[in-house]
Amino acid sequence: xxxxxxxxxxxxxxxxKGSSIHKVPEGKMIKISLTMTDDIIEDVRITGDxxxxxxxxxxxxxxxxxxxRYPDIPKKIYDLITSQKIQLVGMDxxxxxHAIKLAIENMKR
Amino acid sequence: xxxxWRLLLTGDMDAASNMALDEAVLRLNxxxxxxxxxxxxxxxxxxxxxxxxxxxxxxxxxxxxxxGVDVVRRITGGGAVxxxxxxxxxxxxxxxxxxxxxxxxxxxxxxxxxxxxGLEKLGISSxxxxxxxxxxxxxxxxxxxxxxxxxxxxxxxxILRTVDVRTMFDLLLVPDEKIRDKMISAVEERVTSISDxxxxxxxxxxxxxxxxEGFSEALGVEFDKNSWLPTSDEYVLMDKIRxxxxxxxxxxxxx
Numbered sequence: 001x002x003x004x005x006x007x008x009x010x011x012x013x014x015x016x017k018g019s020s021i022h023k024v025p026e027g028k029m030i031k032i033s034l035t036m037t038d039d040i041i042e043d044v045r046i047t048g049d050x051x052x053x054x055x056x057x058x059x060x061x062x063x064x065x066x067x068x069r070y071p072d073i074p075k076k077i078y079d080l081i082t083s084q085k086i087q088l089v090g091m092d093x094x095x096x097x098h099a100i101k102l103a104i105e106n107m108k109r
Numbered sequence: 110x111x112x113x114w115r116l117l118l119t120g121d122m123d124a125a126s127n128m129a130l131d132e133a134v135l136r137l138n139x140x141x142x143x144x145x146x147x148x149x150x151x152x153x154x155x156x157x158x159x160x161x162x163x164x165x166x167x168x169x170x171x172x173x174x175x176x177g178v179d180v181v182r183r184i185t186g187g188g189a190v191x192x193x194x195x196x197x198x199x200x201x202x203x204x205x206x207x208x209x210x211x212x213x214x215x216x217x218x219x220x221x222x223x224x225x226x227g228l229e230k231l232g233i234s235s236x237x238x239x240x241x242x243x244x245x246x247x248x249x250x251x252x253x254x255x256x257x258x259x260x261x262x263x264x265x266x267x268i269l270r271t272v273d274v275r276t277m278f279d280l281l282l283v284p285d286e287k288i289r290d291k292m293i294s295a296v297e298e299r300v301t302s303i304s305d306x307x308x309x310x311x312x313x314x315x316x317x318x319x320x321x322e323g324f325s326e327a328l329g330v331e332f333d334k335n336s337w338l339p340t341s342d343e344y345v346l347m348d349k350i351r352x353x354x355x356x357x358x359x360x361x362x363x364x
Binding site: 021027028029031045046048050052053054055058089 | 159160161162163166184185186187188189213214240241254255256257258284364
């Protein structure tokens, strides 16, 4: 199938998967695996050896990012971290965004 | 007079029971002042993975099963740990306790100071290395992980008596098989153990007693050494948490 700008020529949705590993300098490792339909995030999983308090906040972030497009991600993450007073240790919000960006760049279509 | 804290010495248990007991003590800790310090070890040998890690990304489950090594997901973040010849501790204390900093990074340092002082009693000089390690001569000898829930802090960590990096890597997956040997050598360079440093294998009791003194000094508390077993409520809750959570595929494979 020929892909032009993330959509197929015949306009059927393109499902793609990507993953990334981001080692935070002086910090921990973040691994992302995500599935996108066209440019919309269907599913994202944030794993690694970092710390986040409370722990279920990472699952909340994952849920919150479903259905969004990449440009909206930094703000969504920032808003959730601020409103829920999430403390990250060994990485910060920009590291999560960066790792997701890497995963999108690594997309296999 | 120094504040009294409770000591728990539970010896060898399987991975699910060990993690369930830490959580049971955390859940039942209502006391604002009396903290608990527990020492334990793992039988059978086990791998614990951090809360956020993917179990199938990190561990070779089939190999673990074949070698009789337990695999359990912790309630705390951090990395995968191979629990073999080590002493493990946990500390459970109310978050509002005056000795516990609100700042998570600071509180790691403060609690880890108990191990640094304990190692000193064994003739080993070491230091806390943020985020969550204790190093001696630049090499890691202890890894630590903390969670805060229900108004309590739980920090647990390992103090390595001997270290077997090769077996550990046999059970863990590495991102790139081509560099497995290189990784093993690099990690061997970066970790050490009490036996490596002292050139002799100390009894667990000796290490445990040194750590009890270390925590007592670091926290300015006294331990009641006449009782060292969990309460019956803690045992009952441990059993429930073991069955429903740490001994259950749903929790261990949730990521």
